[in-house]
Amino acid sequence: MKKLTILLFAFAAMLLCGCEAGEVQRRIVVHALGIDPLGDGYEVSYQVFSGGTSSEQGGPVDASESTVVTLLAQGRTLYETEESLRLRTGKEVFMGDVELIVISDELKDADLTEFLRYFRIADIYLGVNVVYCRGSAGDLIGQKLNQGSATALLLKGVVETAIDRDRACSSRIIEISNTFSDGGSAAVIPVLSLEKEGGKSEDSTVTDVTLGVFESLLITKDGFAGEIGEDAAMGIRLLRGDASEMSLEVEAGEGIAAVELKNLKIKRKISIDGGAPLLKVAIEGIYDVRSAQEGVSEDEISDAAEKQLLYLCAQGFEALKSSGKDFIGLGKLLEKYEQGYALRQNGDFGGAIEGLWASVEAKLKKY
Amino acid sequence: MRSDKKISAGQLMLMLFLARIMHTMIFKASHSASGAAMMLGLLCSTAVEAVLAIPAVWYFSAGGSDPVKEISGKYSSAVRFLYSAYFAVIAGGTVALFAEFLASEFSKVTPPIVAALLLMLAAAYCACLGIEGLARAATVVFWMFAVLFGLMAAVNEGGFDLLNLRPFSPEDSGSFWDYFTESLSSGWWLPMFCVLAVHLRKGAVKAAYGYLALKFVTLETLLLLVTIVLWRYVDVIGYPIFALGAYAKTDFIERFDAINMLIWAINCTLVLGIYLYICSGSFKRPKPAALLFAAAAAAFGIVEYKNGLRFDQPWFLGFKLAGVALLGVVLPSAAAVKLLIKRSAAK
Numbered sequence: 001m002k003k004l005t006i007l008l009f010a011f012a013a014m015l016l017c018g019c020e021a022g023e024v025q026r027r028i029v030v031h032a033l034g035i036d037p038l039g040d041g042y043e044v045s046y047q048v049f050s051g052g053t054s055s056e057q058g059g060p061v062d063a064s065e066s067t068v069v070t071l072l073a074q075g076r077t078l079y080e081t082e083e084s085l086r087l088r089t090g091k092e093v094f095m096g097d098v099e100l101i102v103i104s105d106e107l108k109d110a111d112l113t114e115f116l117r118y119f120r121i122a123d124i125y126l127g128v129n130v131v132y133c134r135g136s137a138g139d140l141i142g143q144k145l146n147q148g149s150a151t152a153l154l155l156k157g158v159v160e161t162a163i164d165r166d167r168a169c170s171s172r173i174i175e176i177s178n179t180f181s182d183g184g185s186a187a188v189i190p191v192l193s194l195e196k197e198g199g200k201s202e203d204s205t206v207t208d209v210t211l212g213v214f215e216s217l218l219i220t221k222d223g224f225a226g227e228i229g230e231d232a233a234m235g236i237r238l239l240r241g242d243a244s245e246m247s248l249e250v251e252a253g254e255g256i257a258a259v260e261l262k263n264l265k266i267k268r269k270i271s272i273d274g275g276a277p278l279l280k281v282a283i284e285g286i287y288d289v290r291s292a293q294e295g296v297s298e299d300e301i302s303d304a305a306e307k308q309l310l311y312l313c314a315q316g317f318e319a320l321k322s323s324g325k326d327f328i329g330l331g332k333l334l335e336k337y338e339q340g341y342a343l344r345q346n347g348d349f350g351g352a353i354e355g356l357w358a359s360v361e362a363k364l365k366k367y
Numbered sequence: 368m369r370s371d372k373k374i375s376a377g378q379l380m381l382m383l384f385l386a387r388i389m390h391t392m393i394f395k396a397s398h399s400a401s402g403a404a405m406m407l408g409l410l411c412s413t414a415v416e417a418v419l420a421i422p423a424v425w426y427f428s429a430g431g432s433d434p435v436k437e438i439s440g441k442y443s444s445a446v447r448f449l450y451s452a453y454f455a456v457i458a459g460g461t462v463a464l465f466a467e468f469l470a471s472e473f474s475k476v477t478p479p480i481v482a483a484l485l486l487m488l489a490a491a492y493c494a495c496l497g498i499e500g501l502a503r504a505a506t507v508v509f510w511m512f513a514v515l516f517g518l519m520a521a522v523n524e525g526g527f528d529l530l531n532l533r534p535f536s537p538e539d540s541g542s543f544w545d546y547f548t549e550s551l552s553s554g555w556w557l558p559m560f561c562v563l564a565v566h567l568r569k570g571a572v573k574a575a576y577g578y579l580a581l582k583f584v585t586l587e588t589l590l591l592l593v594t595i596v597l598w599r600y601v602d603v604i605g606y607p608i609f610a611l612g613a614y615a616k617t618d619f620i621e622r623f624d625a626i627n628m629l630i631w632a633i634n635c636t637l638v639l640g641i642y643l644y645i646c647s648g649s650f651k652r653p654k655p656a657a658l659l660f661a662a663a664a665a666a667f668g669i670v671e672y673k674n675g676l677r678f679d680q681p682w683f684l685g686f687k688l689a690g691v692a693l694l695g696v697v698l699p700s701a702a703a704v705k706l707l708i709k710r711s712a713a714k
Contacts, residue, residue, distance in 0.1 A: 096622060125622070126600065126614045127524045174525065174600045174614060181599035242526065332530035339536055 032152035034137030045138035162213035186325035235316020255293030276355035376570025402594025408546030427571035434702035462668030493640025557695025
């Protein structure tokens with residue numbers, strides 16, 4: 001009996017071996033997705049590692065830049081493009097390793113909830129950022145840049161740096177999905193742009209394009225709701241209360257100074273004042289002077305940095321009022337502080353935004 | 368029923384906890400509710416369970432050995448069969464929900480029915496090992512679960528949005544009552560306690576109230592994380608603990624899905640083993656009885672799964688609540704009263 005039990009366990013252990021050596025090679029491991037419109041459907045660019053000799057033989061996958069290739073597939077739905085890729089390559093498409101999803105701005109009016117549903121079914125990690133780009137997403141993914149090939153990691157790095165430095169809003173799949181679940185809300189989605197640098201030499205080893213996030217699109221469940229610049233995106237981060245560090249260039253006195261803001265603590269409260277909601281935002285933090293022109297005093301820098309924060313908030317507030325969409329969590333604030341008023345709005349906070357006032361205070365201390 | 372005292376209060380507490388957490392693992396959220404309403408529902412249902420547990424806990428603390436024998440005398444076999452039948456249905460429901468979970472999250476791996484049959488076979492083997500084996504395994508599985516849960520919570524990539532934790536409002540009362548009823552109907556630990564405490568060396572109070580405290584803290588933590596980190600996305604994924612893992616990663620663990628699956632499968636086997644042990648423990652030949660109940664529970668579970676019957680449907684809620692009330696509260700209350708009368712007469 002004992003021998004039989006041991007044999008059974010040994011057999012079960014053999015089943016636990018999982019992949020045989022070659023199984024990885026029967027899969028296409030996708031690292032970035034670029035989605036473009038094509039007629040009534042889509043053209044999707046799948047950035048994948050092409051593999052190498054060692055991986056063909058069961059060794060580790062060669063993930064160096066030289067092995068990055070972009071495969072194109074067309075279909076009426078995203079699922080159909082994936083199926084098309086599967087049929088053309090004879091391999092399973094594995095999406096669990098996707099690092100970034102880039103959508104062409106030509107699709108800004110398309111139903112993003114459909115895309116989100118597909119991302120969930122395709123088993124893409126919830127923490128992956130979704131961004132838009134100007135022009136073709138496929139071109140962007142396959143671009144040669146100053147920094148090197150536009151690999152998923154590089155693109156992801158550019159987007160995450162902009163988000164970490166509070167110059168754009170985070171746009172993870174889970175965040176967009178949750179935003180759409182709260183009625184009337186809009187997601188602020190960064191736009192990844194290629195910019196031409198003027199005056200470069202014609203040396204073939206130097207490319208004249210760089211990559212960055214300089215603007216964002218406001219997207220609701222019903223589609224496009226507006227676009228905003230970098231200042232307004234920074235203001236939205238402040239009004240949302242989720243900014244933590246920023247680098248600013250401020251005009252202080254007769255000169256210019258570069259300051260780094262850290263440990264920003266933002267308190268938000270809302271009350272009903274004269275029948276209209278009044279949003280109070282108090283920003284506190286510390287600053288460090290990175291560089292300053294001669295003759296600029298500490299007091300002038302501190303004042304200028306505080307004024308700059310107020311300016312950014314004003315930009316964000318203006319974007320909020322002009323779009324009429326709640327992308328700063330106004331509905332949730334009202335539900336917390338003014339429940340009766342929130343209930344009367346019945347989930348639609350367009351009227352509340354129309355009558356909204358804001359009062360912002362900023363106080364910075366030297367690091 | 369074998370009545371030798373073999374397990375400690377801590378072991379019993381962990382067995383009850385794993386059975387409850389199994390239910391949470393495979394419970395699919397079918398509707399949105401505000402976090403505050405659910406958290407309040409859990410608080411109230413736990414308070415009610417604490418009161419309902421008094422008769423059974425008092426009976427064992429006062430030196431009672433077996434409430435079924437106490438109350439039914441020579442008809443105890445018939446009453447024990449009620450327990451067996453109740454837990455066979457609970458085991459069947461667990462298998463059905465686990466199969467549904469497999470079908471929805473791991474559709475490409477193993478056919479759910481095959482997995483359910485294999486799990487039931489393994490569970491029957493576990494049941495045959497006896498209460499000591501099950502209790503020791505429960506300690507190991509509990510720590511596996513605790514480490515996984517702690518790790519998923521610690522490395523979760525979501526930010527905390529405290530605004531999601533909006534105050535309880537009259538609009539939330541419907542969600543509150545739904546969650547309260549669902550939580551209370553998952554209180555089959557009371558009948559489990561009545562059967563398994565027979566093997567308890569000492570510490571009935573510690574086992575029962577330790578379980579309630581552990582369950583309360585774990586589930587409130589889960590509800591809090593779901594509310595302030597994951598928010599409505601739990602409705603999309605469906606399984607709260609699975610959703611917690613779906614938004615967590617470390618440098619060396621890219622995805623928690625496979626680890627979740629492994630620990631859930633192990634826990635499911637153990638918990639089914641405990642149910643089958645309860646089903647078969649009162650029979651003269653427990654091993655063939657365990658296999659028989661395993662077959663019955665698997666058949667019931669597969670029929671339930673194939674026909675889309677759910678644990679949270681009204682008839683099932685009623686069945687579970689009736690079992691909790693009759694086998695977990697009324698019967699031990701009667702046994703406690705009889706013991707009290709016997710003691711008074713002896714004095």
